[in-house]
Amino acid sequence: MVNSGGWLEWEAEQARDWISRPQAGDDKYSRGVLGVRTGSKDYPGAAVLGADAAVRTGLGMVRYLGPRRAANLVLQRRPEVVTVPGRVQAWLLGSGINAATRTDAVSTALAEALAEGLPTVLDAGALDLVARAIGPTVITPHAGELATMLANEAKPGSASQIAANAGEWAIRAARLFDVTVLLKGAVTHIASPSGARLTVSTGPAWLATAGSGDVLGGILGALLATHSDQLETDAAALAPLAATAVLLHADAAILASAGGPIAALDIADAVPLAVAALLEHGIDPGQRTTG
Numbered sequence: 381m382v383n384s385g386g387w388l389e390w391e392a393e394q395a396r397d398w399i400s401r402p403q404a405g406d407d408k409y410s411r412g413v414l415g416v417r418t419g420s421k422d423y424p425g426a427a428v429l430g431a432d433a434a435v436r437t438g439l440g441m442v443r444y445l446g447p448r449r450a451a452n453l454v455l456q457r458r459p460e461v462v463t464v465p466g467r468v469q470a471w472l473l474g475s476g477i478n479a480a481t482r483t484d485a486v487s488t489a490l491a492e493a494l495a496e497g498l499p500t501v502l503d504a505g506a507l508d509l510v511a512r513a514i515g516p517t518v519i520t521p522h523a524g525e526l527a528t529m530l531a532n533e534a535k536p537g538s539a540s541q542i543a544a545n546a547g548e549w550a551i552r553a554a555r556l557f558d559v560t561v562l563l564k565g566a567v568t569h570i571a572s573p574s575g576a577r578l579t580v581s582t583g584p585a586w587l588a589t590a591g592s593g594d595v596l597g598g599i600l601g602a603l604l605a606t607h608s609d610q611l612e613t614d615a616a617a618l619a620p621l622a623a624t625a626v627l628l629h630a631d632a633a634i635l636a637s638a639g640g641p642i643a644a645l646d647i648a649d650a651v652p653l654a655v656a657a658l659l660e661h662g663i664d665p666g667q668r669t670t671g
């Protein structure tokens with residue numbers, strides 16, 4: 381449904397086409413490997429949340445490359461994750477990293493990942509590196525993070541101004557940074573430089589809980605990894621993939637919540653059910669009112 385301002389509310393019927401079903405001939409490499417550089421001494425949990433959500437979304441492999449403590453926590457939760465360097469088809473960068481305090485080694489590793497030109501999710505403490513993104517890139521700021529990005533460009537807007545007019549700010553950011561923008565909020569807006577304008581309004585307010593955005597990063601990272609071939613020639617696929625990730629995140633939250641509170645890991649746990657429901661028919665629209 382197109383609402384005022386030309387924004388299209390993304391729904392199950394469209395999202396379903398952006399889930400990659402494994403085929404008989406697939407192996408773990410052909411399904412897509414997501415490289416993950418997230419987490420830090422201060423926020424090791426963000427690494428666990430993103431890696432877990434990526435695995436739960438369905439892909440060939442997650443390769444986690446981050447601080448040892450975070451890597452150990454990721455492995456405790458998901459022994460499937462590989463923690464040695466190697467080839468990847470897409471990157472998830474920045475969740476649980478603080479741009480102001482990250483070490484030179486971390487900055488270099490993030491810049492090297494971006495220089496590969498692969499499909500990339502740029503989140504939290506890697507958002508300041510947006511100018512180095514040369515591949516198909518989605519940035520995933522909340523209003524406060526977008527305010528910081530704009531201040532760095534001497535184009536200030538406060539978090540409250542951005543939140544009050546999120547669609548317009550998402551469009552401006554997409555043009556300014558020349559990347560697809562996924563601006564998180566009660567309604568999430570996705571805008572691309574080529575003019576895509578998508579919204580997802582179905583997330584329950586229970587999503588406003590620590591680490592929920594880190595889970596979204598993992599879901600989106602997995603979708604980029606499973607569509608890396610397409611993204612090589614079709615950057616326009618970023619916007620529908622981003623909207624599909626937000627819809628899955630919202631659906632997983634609804635399924636996990638059943639009308640009550642949720643923790644971020646609960647959202648990740650419910651992603652397989654949300655994917656299955658999406659592939660079948662979408663979750664029961666009645667459930668969407670439970671938030």
Ligand SMILES: NC(=O)C1=CN([C@@H]2O[C@H](COP(=O)(O)OP(=O)(O)OC[C@H]3O[C@@H](n4cnc5c(N)ncnc54)[C@H](O)[C@@H]3O)[C@@H](O)[C@H]2O)[C@@H](O)CC1
Nearest residue numbers: 423424425426475476477504505522523524525539590591
């Ligand atoms: N368990 C974990 O390891 C967690 C790690 N996290 C990580 O913590 C780091 C800091 O993230 P924060 O987002 O909390 O950053 P901050 O708390 O530093 O927030 C940055 C600015 O944005 C404002 N702001 C925060 N959330 C907002 C929102 N939803 N809408 C509008 N303005 C908002 C704040 O008031 C502040 O001015 C990130 O790297 C993030 O990935 C968080 O996701 C929480 C959970």
Ligand SMILES: Nc1ncnc2c1ncn2[C@@H]1O[C@H](COP(=O)(O)OP(=O)(O)O)[C@@H](O)[C@H]1O
Nearest residue numbers: 564565566583584585587588590591592593594
């Ligand atoms: N009131 C709300 N209603 C619906 N979804 C929300 C609401 N508040 C936040 N969200 C969603 O929750 C997630 C929060 O992400 P983020 O702000 O990055 O938090 P964190 O850094 O703790 O992970 C985003 O996906 C956002 O769209």
